[in-house]
Amino acid sequence: MTSLPERPAGAKKLGLVIDLDTCVGCQACAVNCKEWNASGHSAPLPDFKPYSAGAEGVWFNRVHSYEAGEGEKGRTVHFPRSCLHCETPACVTVCPTGASYKRAEDGIVLVNAETCIGCGLCAWACPYGAREMDEDAGVMKKCTLCIDRIYNETIPEAQRQPACVITCPTRARHFGDLGDPDSAVSQLVARRGGQDLMPELGYGPVNKYLPPRERSSALTEAKPVEDAPTPMDISNPLLRWMDRVLSR
């Protein structure tokens, strides 16, 4: 059913928190996502012409890099983009077959590959570009929040996290329940002022983005050390004498 499930306030909202301050744009999340999901719940993630010009394929995670701001305030920001598991996702309600759905129990948005007709309307309805068509199978694919890892009792408990989170070398990605105000991720969002993407569209994205931290003033205001020492700065008497002679 593509009508959205009734979800009481405080219901579980599993999602990601992505730290734009510490992301270094290394693409490890995108690669590990591809690796895991190529044989996971939504497998396969096909590649087209993988070994020749025009290689492309289905990826659930895409890492952009931007420049933001001007002059001294300007900075480079690496920006991973994936499904935000919205609270009111239009990609679900536009689906004519019921293949696209939002889970009542944890809010994860999934596609049933058995009933998807591959019309592509959900990809049009998603403002974030989170859905990519598997043109081999003719069905839509998307981030599953690694549903086959996070509930997987055959792997050690510490690894029951999405592939993108567990692989991130700078810990720029965090996974947890954003419906619980006391969870570690909710606390992190509150502390760092986590942001929604395109909040004006009203889809209520669950994933949050932590803004780059303000640079400390010591870093922006620090000037190069004086390179013309006064005689008082030179403590060695011999060098002080040489400086005086050479400065004549």
Added chain:
Amino acid sequence: MKPAPSIVFFTTASGAGYGLLFWLGLLRAFGWGAEAPPAFGAAGALLALALITAGLLSSLAHLGNPQRAWRAFSQWRSSWLSREGVAAVLTYPPALLLLLALWFEWPVAAAVAGLLSAAGAAATVYCTAMIYASLETVRQWRHPLVVPGYFAMAAFSGAALLAALAAAWGLRGSVLAPAALAVLGGAAAMGLKHAYWRAVDAGLPGPTRESATSLGAIGRVRPLDPPHTQQNYLLREMGFRVARKHAARLRGVALAAGFAAPAALALMALAGAPAAPLLAPGALLALLGVLVERWLMFAEATHTVTLYYH
């Protein structure tokens, strides 16, 4: 947005078919065409059904798994695409009954089936329009003139077809009403599209790269490195940019050749010129105009995902 040929053909052909069915059913219910031979009315209903069916079949070509298309009738509670499918299927029984009633000359059945067909045709075109008009992600489709535009295109091309058909049968009296409707429809199409294109060119409000990345607090955001060096589905489907180069010329073609010329030809027929040689090319030009307009409707639309890329 990529103007997929199957979808452009679908909305043009089915739109014209539903327009033709709408006018045939509605006018017939009000006593128009009563003097016409049964073959004329039946041919009209048959042409409408053929256009509708060809369009619907073409839309199936757009699907990744067309054999599962029957599943699309299930989610009418939330999905305009599903509602379109349901409305299209529900319109078939009255349209087929109209075809039989016109052929076998059952006036009461023709009136009832005509009104039901007209209602079904209007409902289906409305659902089609709402598929696009309900997408927050494409600001050119959210515009309030999109739904009236779909109605105008269907009504205009349908009236032009009905007028051409009546002229081909040599029905002097029955030509007048659809020809007058084609003139009005052409004028409405021109007015609506002119206003719509002016609004689009003036710039429509929508998300920005700053709100898409949440980085607006730092300042203006510029793309530095793309996430991939080759194409992907998103860019092929939603980053289509070829058409903008030719947009101004194509708009001119749609307005002049597609809407103004058929309306002028219908006006000449109304003024007493020989109808058949004027209205047949008029109907073809109207279809061409709608085709070009529909192509532009896709090609000029920009999706929010492109904010991330360029």
